[in-house]
Amino acid sequence: MRSIPTRPITIDHSLLNAPPPRIIRRPEPHDTDMTQPPDARSQDLQLRFLLPDAGVRGVAVHLDDTWAAMTERATYPPAAAELLGEAAAAAALFTGYAKVDGRLSVQLRADGAIRTLFAECTAAGTLRGIVRVSDAVADGRTAPPSRDLRALGDDAVLAITVENPALGNREPMRYQGLVALDAGRLDEAFEGYFRQSEQLPTRLLLACDGRRAAGLMLQKLPGDEGDSDGFLRIGALFDTLASEELLALAPAEVVHRLFHEEQPQLLGEKPLRFACSCSRERVESMLVSLGEPEVQAAVEAGLGEAKIHCEFCGQEYRFDGDAVGILFRDAAAELPAAPGIQ
Numbered sequence: 001m002r003s004i005p006t007r008p009i010t011i012d013h014s015l016l017n018a019p020p021p022r023i024i025r026r027p028e029p030h031d032t033d034m035t036q037p038p039d040a041r042s043q044d045l046q047l048r049f050l051l052p053d054a055g056v057r058g059v060a061v062h063l064d065d066t067w068a069a070m071t072e073r074a075t076y077p078p079a080a081a082e083l084l085g086e087a088a089a090a091a092a093l094f095t096g097y098a099k100v101d102g103r104l105s106v107q108l109r110a111d112g113a114i115r116t117l118f119a120e121c122t123a124a125g126t127l128r129g130i131v132r133v134s135d136a137v138a139d140g141r142t143a144p145p146s147r148d149l150r151a152l153g154d155d156a157v158l159a160i161t162v163e164n165p166a167l168g169n170r171e172p173m174r175y176q177g178l179v180a181l182d183a184g185r186l187d188e189a190f191e192g193y194f195r196q197s198e199q200l201p202t203r204l205l206l207a208c209d210g211r212r213a214a215g216l217m218l219q220k221l222p223g224d225e226g227d228s229d230g231f232l233r234i235g236a237l238f239d240t241l242a243s244e245e246l247l248a249l250a251p252a253e254v255v256h257r258l259f260h261e262e263q264p265q266l267l268g269e270k271p272l273r274f275a276c277s278c279s280r281e282r283v284e285s286m287l288v289s290l291g292e293p294e295v296q297a298a299v300e301a302g303l304g305e306a307k308i309h310c311e312f313c314g315q316e317y318r319f320d321g322d323a324v325g326i327l328f329r330d331a332a333a334e335l336p337a338a339p340g341i342q
């Protein structure tokens with residue numbers, strides 16, 4: 001049986017337009033277990049849940065060690081690192097929603113201070129990501145990037161890409177959605193994207209403080225499921241969540257603190273970790289696509305060895321002149337691939 005809320009929540013339609021008023025107080029949970037230190041549990045998780053009365057589904061993610069491993073080989077300007085953390089949290093959130101059995105990436109390309117930002121999460125729960133800033137930023141000749149997406153430049157493009165491998169009779173599938181960059185924050189931009197592309201009310205909060213990253217996403221279930229003001233009620237509770245709280249708590253604690261009176265059903269928990277999908281084989285096919293003259297030139301420039309360095313994980317792959325010769329001889333013996341197939 002549902003308990004009676006300690007403080008009734010009334011929804012005013014002005015909530016839809018106005019900033020969240022602080023009069024909506026989140027009822028305090030009666031049974032919150034705050035005795036267990038958060039560090040006693042794995043902090044790198046994706047948690048899927050359902051709020052059945054309101055007809056809302058949700059995903060919460062937290063990246064701790066994963067985030068540290070993603071960034072330990074790079075020194076990024078703080079705003080670039082925070083955007084990367086939020087993009088990584090977003091990629092982990094979206095794999096909890098979309099039908100992903102391969103990988104999902106969030107990718108940003110621009111001509112300004114940030115050139116490329118890439119964060120990827122696989123169905124297995126592994127994440128990797130990088131940011132490339134302009135040479136002028138890297139050399140300290142211009143100011144570091146801003147966190148405001150509208151400052152990325154007119155040519156900036158933000159995309160969500162899902163790549164699923166061939167499975168049984170199914171062909172490999174690649175789907176890409178372009179996200180409009182008319183909001184200042186990444187979570188606002190994604191909220192708009194899901195509202196428009198799926199026609200479903202969506203709320204999204206992403207946060208990264210340089211040490212960890214986290215995200216919470218809520219979406220109305222399709223159809224008439226849930227009570228009539230369910231999504232507004234959940235949205236009012238969602239608006240009480242601050243970035244600092246989202247970052248400090250494990251996903252299950254976030255769900256419990258916000259929605260304990262909604263009797264949330266936990267649908268599944270997936271551990272997340274850093275891993276890179278680079279391999280010598282993949283590097284070889286990349287070299288073959290460059291052509292032998294260019295690769296042999298790289299061998300000469302490298303005093304007898306071409307060194308290919310993976311930006312995601314730091315792994316180094318070395319090829320001397322003989323190895324390059326064998327690589328291209330073997331490649332020539334294979335049937336040429338159909339254009340566009342890799």
Ligand SMILES: [Zn+2]
Pocket residue numbers: 276277278310311312313314315
């Ligand atoms: Zn790698």
